[in-house]
Amino acid sequence: MDIILNYLQYPFVRYALIVGVLISLCSSLLGVLLVLKRYSYIGDGLSHVAFGAMAISAVLHMTDQKMFVILPLTVAAAVILLKKGRNAKIQGDAKIAMISVSSLALGYLLMNRFSASANVSADVCSTLFGSTSILTLTKGEVWLCVILSLLVVLMYVLLYPRIFAVTFDEDFARASGMNTDLYNLLIAVITAVIIVLAMNLVGSLLISALVIFPSITAMLVCHDFRSVTILSAVTSVSCALVGMLVAIVFGTPVGSTIVMCDLIVFTIVYVISLFKGKGR
């Protein structure tokens, strides 16, 4: 406990905790929607796009304004991925895989050829797995994160009835006059924003874990939408907090530690639900 309190005196640790909590909150809210709409894999695809975009920003020597490169590119990819073409020549899952591996390849290629830094492998590794970037956030990045996350939460709360309607039954929602394309676009944009933010926390390879684990865990326990949403948020935030504290105290990589926390909670809940299921 003393060690933790000691660490909390450093502003960068406090920033990291604030940002971590907000990102995990947003990603879990969004995760419920993506999992239910069978879009779980999109988080993964988009994170690779964000990696490619980050490489591009490095090549353009825009690392300080990297968000201006990464955000629009990832948002654009999200819009393309979530667009459901009935006559699409390429199926959705193949499309995601193609976009994601291409971005990954392009990203690595660019970083390898044009990187200014001496240690390319370390750069790539830290972008993919997050390593310490959560602890090196600037004040500006923290504010950007706080504002964007609060916007996402606010939108989620205010649009909750409509979000439920469009997630449960898109055709019915559209028949009752809702502009479902607009909502899908909104969800795509929010997904992209969250993923770019989450790259700081867990790195681009591990983002899907933040999106998927908490909502799946919540769905094992709860049986209505509101409790699933709330429990997913609670699980995600607690895992992020515990994960970050453990990482700080024991010096483990932040992203991987958080994901391990999510995995452990999921496993425990899953095993319990198995036993409960037998009892029924």
Add this chain to the structure above:
Amino acid sequence: MALITCRDLVLGYEDGPIVENLNFTLNRGEFLCIIGENGSGKTTLMKTILGLLKPYSGEVLFGDGLKQEQIGYLPQQTLVQKDFPASVEEVVLSGRQNHLGRHFFYQKEDHEIAKKNMEKLQISDLRKKSYRHLSGGQQQRVLLARALCATEDLLVLDEPVTGLDAQITKIMYDTIRSLNKEGMTIIMISHDVDMALQLATHILSFEDTHFFGTKQQYLSYREKNRGKAA
């Protein structure tokens, strides 16, 4: 004025029209059954009426106070819904989404109407149950209650008894019949021609060429065609 008027409607996708020159009207309190093979245009017509598809040409007009977005739609279940974690109450209430208007959240009136429709379809005791733990028949009643929340005038039912056993099917049909008796106008897509003839006041058939008329007109039309075939 008629609740729905289809005028010179041509239905189809990019490849070309499936159904041409479709004209019919439906008045308050009537019960229209749409029958025909798969791919004959039943679903396309229904989606056009609901505004999910644009007609190739021609138009669908709404009258007598009906707005397109205030049709109560009972769709066929999708795979996503079968294991969706939502309570019965949440699903039924979501039918009021077209009454949200400028509000962010459902109002007291919406909750009351949802409650009333759950009572009407005898699913009040399932209120807190999870949709994914219900039987097929119960799920269908929940979706019907949701459709009732969306409309006061017109229900559109897409094969409402698919996958239900004989006993539940009968209960479902009884419910639909009594809704119609109470004054609800109904459009139902069905495979089951015999049942359609029992329930409907009007038939729209896509068998070889399309036919629209009252039940009696349809029966004599069918008789005549049989005569030709023989």
